[in-house]
Amino acid sequence: MLDFRNPYCAECVRALNAAVMRNQSEAHKERKALLAGSEIAVGKGSLIHLRTIVNWKSPRVTRHLEKNTDDDISSALAIAVGDCNVDRKISALSELHGVSTAVSSAILTCIDPEKYTVIDVRILDALGVRNPDFKAVYPSYLSYCLKEARRLGVTLRELDRALWKAGDPSWRDAKAIDDVSPS
Numbered sequence: 571m572l573d574f575r576n577p578y579c580a581e582c583v584r585a586l587n588a589a590v591m592r593n594q595s596e597a598h599k600e601r602k603a604l605l606a607g608s609e610i611a612v613g614k615g616s617l618i619h620l621r622t623i624v625n626w627k628s629p630r631v632t633r634h635l636e637k638n639t640d641d642d643i644s645s646a647l648a649i650a651v652g653d654c655n656v657d658r659k660i661s662a663l664s665e666l667h668g669v670s671t672a673v674s675s676a677i678l679t680c681i682d683p684e685k686y687t688v689i690d691v692r693i694l695d696a697l698g699v700r701n702p703d704f705k706a707v708y709p710s711y712l713s714y715c716l717k718e719a720r721r722l723g724v725t726l727r728e729l730d731r732a733l734w735k736a737g738d739p740s741w742r743d744a745k746a747i748d749d750v751s752p753s
Contacts, residue, residue, distance in 0.1 A: 574697040574714045580722040586732035599626045607680025615647035627676035634668025642666060650681060656709055671704035687715045687726045692737030
């Protein structure tokens with residue numbers, strides 16, 4: 571079992587989240603991805619919606635999405651929306667060209683941001699976890715994040731953004747951490 575360790579208090583999480591949201595370009599991409607996810611959630615998912623989400627999470631793999639048929643996309647998205655098992659959701663989405671476990675988690679997050687969160691190497695690094703098998707770790711990571719967000723009184727998206735920022739090597743120096751630490 572992995573030992574996730576969040577070193578940040580609620581105030582720090584909010585400050586790191588705010589730092590991410592000040593980047594207007596990133597905030598705009600996220601809003602577009604969440605809107606695409608809401609369309610998928612009501613059964614209107616298509617390559618266009620998938621491309622919007624993948625472009626937000628991992629732009630370099632967006633071109634691989636074109637290799638998927640409309641039927642493949644529809645089937646994977648139907649499982650992502652309708653199945654109750656997170657492992658089956660991740661597996662179905664990961665069968666699509668250009669969709670890894672990390673990208674699958676981003677798709678699930680956009681479909682239901684109150685229930686799912688993104689798994690990312692930077693976030694796991696911020697939690698003290700190195701080189702995991704994302705697919706094997708995702709269910710326990712998701713469970714941890716749900717509990718941690720509740721404990722801190724923040725949303726999953728706020729926690730995700732904060733940990734993503736905290737995992738950014740440019741934010742690991744002492745000054746950056748001091749900037750978000752409570753006084």
